[in-house]
Amino acid sequence: MSAVDELVSPAIDFLLETPLVKDRSGVSLQKQLHERIRGAILDGRFPSGCRLPGSRALAVALGISRNSVTAVYELLGAEGFIEPSRQGTRVTELEQRNGARRGIRRPPAYPVSNRATLIRGTQLGAADTLSLRPGVPALARFPLSAWKHCLDRAIRTAGASGLGYGDPQGELALRKAIMRHLAVARGVRCAPDQVVITEGAQEALSLCVRLVTNPGDNAWVEEPGYRGAKTAFICGDLDVVPIRVDQDGLCIADLAWERHTPRLIYTTPSHQYPTGAVLTVSRRLDLIANAQAHGAWIIEDDYDSEYRHSGEPIGAMQGLVPHSPVLYVGTFSKTLFPSLRLGFLVMPEALLDKACALLRETLRGGHRYEQLALAEFIESGQFGRHLGRMRRLYRRRQDALRAALTVHLTVPHTITGGDSGMHLTIKLPVDCSDVRIAVAARQYDMAPMPLSRFALKPQAQDNGLVLGYGNTSESLFVPLVKQLARLIQADRRGANL
CATH class of the missing domain: 1.10.10.10 (Winged helix-like DNA-binding domain superfamily/Winged helix DNA-binding domain)
Structure with missing residues (x-):
């Protein structure tokens, strides 16, 4: 042996x-x-x-x-x-x-990309079912039976062919349905070949980065603003420049165009996220003109403007000027339900020829049955009827939340937004911490988001809470606001939350 x-x-x-x-x-x-x-x-x-x-x-x-x-x-x-x-x-x-x-027991410290280290953990983990969580629609009010009918019909009609890869830009039936809906509801000018179906708005933002930017380009974002846009830009190796918003939306200093000339600008003009401001038409036209003069592209994220609660809907910026450099992004996560994971990008005509190869090499055309079902849901009128019901529901819920805040939130505060969407933002005194309050609220099954977490460089005016009312019943707002008021008061006193 x-x-x-x-x-x-x-x-x-x-x-x-x-x-x-x-x-x-x-x-x-x-x-x-x-x-x-x-x-x-x-x-x-x-x-x-x-x-x-x-x-x-x-x-x-x-x-x-x-x-x-x-x-x-x-x-x-x-x-x-x-x-x-x-x-x-x-x-x-x-x-x-x-x-x-030989004694190598501990794994080595594997390097990660620089972009990964730049992304802050800005989101406090929260389930969709927690009260006051922003961005979640009324899930229990979605017409599941009507959706199931459309989905069953799509499967029967497409048959086994629906199991294969589809058009990289998405099902033509859905692109046509979106085109027709946007023309009437949002004033968007486009043809079906300008529409690209994406896996939610986040993929649309990443696609915009791949289409029109190079590493090191300047990208402007709203401050405070949507975290997903900042993440998409950081992952694209762009230099992210925060631009402050005020009561009239994105507020751009004249010198900014020369000092930090952008390649890409992100904005939510119809309902700024999260402050709720509306970008005035004069600022919209000025933004488009300056973008054209400096060779910049604009992302218009129209995430929830379908839910306009006062007056007529505010039209999209994309349709204001012919041949505008606007990439229009939309999503069905707010109007239908988040797990659908369907969004879209409307490309300017100037991008079509240049984008064709990139789209075909990077996209694969999935979710075909869901896309076909959504096309029928829109064309049959179910989508419009659902939007109407949700507008009325969210208007009632916002009124109930405002009333509860007025009576029971005795700490000095200012409410911003509310003309559209599914959330309100409250500004709080600087002697309390919105982050600590948001963390403490989790113990009471509430999920407000701290306003300061939406800013790259938070200022005193960014201390507050973003309160979602889309998926929270009106009957809960009084006890929720009372508990929130107690948490805020305790934090101001320095008590143990």
């Missing part, structure tokens, strides 16, 4: 003496044997060069068929753990295992 064989004989005894167990959680005897030998090799009990028992002897010892042992040896050989030799089957040399035996 060789020195290696003598060294491993206790391990071989362990392998033979430990019985295999039949029906162990459905794991076959063959798989058990494979895992046992593989584990013994990886942890060093079977060192490199040691000879394994013959398949016949091992089968007899373990009380299993020789075919099972042979199959295990063949699989281990294919994986590179063992190899046949004139003296029998032996364990191969494994560098990683030998490194571990």
Whole structure:
């Protein structure tokens, strides 16, 4: 017997003496044997060069068929753990295992990208069901039966062909339905070939970055503003420049165009997120004119302007000026439900030819049944009726939340926004911490978001809470606001929350 064989004989005894167990959680005897030998090799009990028992002897010892042992040896050989030799089957040399035996116990510190280190953890984890969470629609009010009918019809009509890859830009039926809806509801000018279906608005933002920017370009974002846009820009290796918003939306200093000339500008003009400001028409026209003069593109994120609560809907910026440099982004996460994961991008005509190759190489056209179902949902009028019901519901819920804040939130505060959407923002005194209050609220099943977390460079005016009312019943607002008021007062006193 060789020195290696003598060294491993206790391990071989362990392998033979430990019985295999039949029906162990459905794991076959063959798989058990494979895992046992593989584990013994990886942890060093079977060192490199040691000879394994013959398949016949091992089968007899373990009380299993020789075919099972042979199959295990063949699989281990294919994986590179063992190899046949004139003296029998032996364990191969494994560098990683030998490194571990030399004393390398702790894994190395693997590097990550610079962009990954720049992304702050701005979102406090919260389930959709928590009260006051912004961005969540009234899930229980969605017409599931009507949606199921559209989905069943899409599956029957498309059949097995719907299981394959679709058009990278998305199903033509859905692009046409979106085009027609946007023309009437939002004043957007486009043709079906300008519409790209994406996996939510976030993919649309990332697609914009890939389409029109290069690493190191300046990208302007609203401050405070949507975190997803900042993340998309950081992941695109862009230099993110925060631009302050006021009561009239994005407020751009004249010198900014020369000092930080942008390649891409992100804005939510119809309902600024999260302050609720509306970008005035004079600022819209000025923004478009300056973007054209400086060769910049504008992303118009129209995430929830379908829910306008006072007056007529505010038209999209995209349709103000012919041939404007506006990439229009929309999503169905707010108007329908988040897990649908369908959004869209309306590209300017000037981008069509140049974008064609990129779209076909990077997109694959999935969710085909859902896209076809959504097309019918829109064309049949179900979408419009659902929007009407939700507008009325959200108007009632906002009124109830405002009333509760007026009566029960006695700490000095200012409410901003409210003309559209599913959230209100309250500004709080600087002697309390919106982050601490938001964290404490989790203990009471509330999920308001701290306003300061929406800013790259928070200022005193960014201290506040963003309160979502879309998925919270009107009957809950009074007790919720009372508890929130107690948390704010306790934080101002420095009490233990």
